Amino acid sequence: MRFSKAFIPTTKEAPSDAVLASHIYLTRAGFVAQVASGLYNYLPLGKRVLKKIEAIINDEMERADAQEVELSFVTPAELWQESGRIEKFGKELLRLRDRKENLFVLGPTHEEMMVNLVRNRVTSYKQLPLNLYQIKTKFRDEARPRFGLMRAREFVMKDGYSFHATAEDLDREFDAMEAAYKRILERLGLDFRIVEADSGAIGGSGSKELMVIADSGEDTIAVCDSCEYGANIEAAHRRVISSAPSEPSLANEKVHTPDVRTINDLADFFKIDPHYTLKAVAKRAIYEESDEIVIFYLRGSDELQEVKAVNAVAALELVDVTEEELEAVGLVPGFIGPFGQNDITSVFDSGLKGATAMITGANERDYHMSGADLSALDGVTFADLYEVKEGDGCPHCDGSLTYTKGIEVGHIFKLGTTYSKALKAEFLNDQGRAEPFEMGTYGMGVSRLVAAVIEQHHDEKGCRWTKATAPYQVNIMVSNIKDEAQLELGETLYSRLKESGVEVIIDDRKERFGFKMKDAELIGLPYTIIIGKELKNGKIQIFDRATLEKSDVQVEEAFETVMGLLK
């Protein structure tokens, strides 16, 4: 390609609303252009990057025996009613009616569609396993799109679904997909981590997210400093505390504690570690048809992880409650405790099993219980409720956990029979009995990856594409096109590189040196061959975008040197 013919509208200024590096540079360098909130046009350079990433995904999927399909973007609403997700997704589904008034939904993900495709076509265990995927535009009417391509409403996603006769076979495929996803991200040149995750409202198990490490990431992940363990904070675990603070010896009695309401006050009052206080977090759990107040009990030294809490009571969501609402059901804010109080649904953090010497609320204004033994409680529900903290022990080794930020670029998990049951997708097993498919789902955000690459590979001058993602590998910059010798050499190198299969672009615009250099840096192709004033000394320069270094090369060696760099 020639810059003189290319549609690469670069700008000096970024749109005023762009915050993220990827948003700023992808826009300034002419890769994408915003159309409306959360909607983007891909310009030629952006489209090339997208295709690069897609090609790598296709290649790895081929290797893993997954087959590509393409399902229609407009999907019948009946399918969503069948699975029950038309309500769960809610307003995120963009609904529309055709001329006959039939209701349709723009596909935000395609579980239903894929199950629908396979059901009644795959009818025997002999036809399994099957792994089908597509790379397709999705639409989710996000309440608040932001961060450019990172959280767009319309985006490109690779979504794959596998079908199995047994859970064991699903496990095998799941591992194979994890390995394939890992290779994809390695080939893209990204620093990432595969972490344990919550599977969300969709249900399922074995949930893992692929996180590209970046400060701008929207997810907090806890990673071990010495082993491979990593988990989204929504699902992270920690080693059971082995070195608990020494247990205080306080009599089991009701103690007058005027105005001692917070955990800190309580710990000070009794001169104990917050570890031995019982924290009660009250929330209103919202269910499809009803709602109720739930109390979550944790050690005072822990914080409630809300996603875990939602899962523990299988609620749609948790909302805060006011002191008035608590009083209305007979609770005493600041002094809530589990003893003598069985009317309210309560869940205890699993770390409280058999806890002794605890200080708890006495359900009476200005009173606490000291030296309480929680094992005295009957019929207690335990669940993981705590949020891991930095410094907590790794659950798998002696290391400790630290927080880092990640961009979720992939999410894989085992659906089991959730959808096959809901949509009655069954096959006959070797006993001739009908069974629902065991399913896995494997998503990867292709357009989000474009942004993720730049989040991880940029500097103050612009993009720094990895070799695997760069729209072109080499830029030939002819400093002054009026200088015939320069132009001629540029054209010669351009032809030779093209003939050798190198993705090359020549900057043959009638612009000054500085202007073209700024563009080269902003666009961020890996190498720029500078043909300029050094030509009269028989030299050109090769500018390495990653290091910003320019190295002199003899004209005769230029071609070979570049070919060597690209290997």
Added chain:
RNA sequence: CGGGGUGUAGCUCAGUAUGGUUAGAGUACCUGGUUUGGGACCAGGGGGCCGAAGGUUCGAGUCCUUUCACCCCGACCA
């Protein structure tokens, strides 16, 4: 969905408190010339329904009402 902000040239923004020539700057664009190693210079030029609708007024970019869009914080996000 709650709270806040902004809509004026392709882009980034002045101008709006206090209504009054022909609505401005920078940048980008076109023409000519000079220049050619870090977004150059000189001269000339094109480009605007001041987000939209309604209203007040002799007169509205500016005041009032309604509305739409975009952005930020939060809630939400298989």
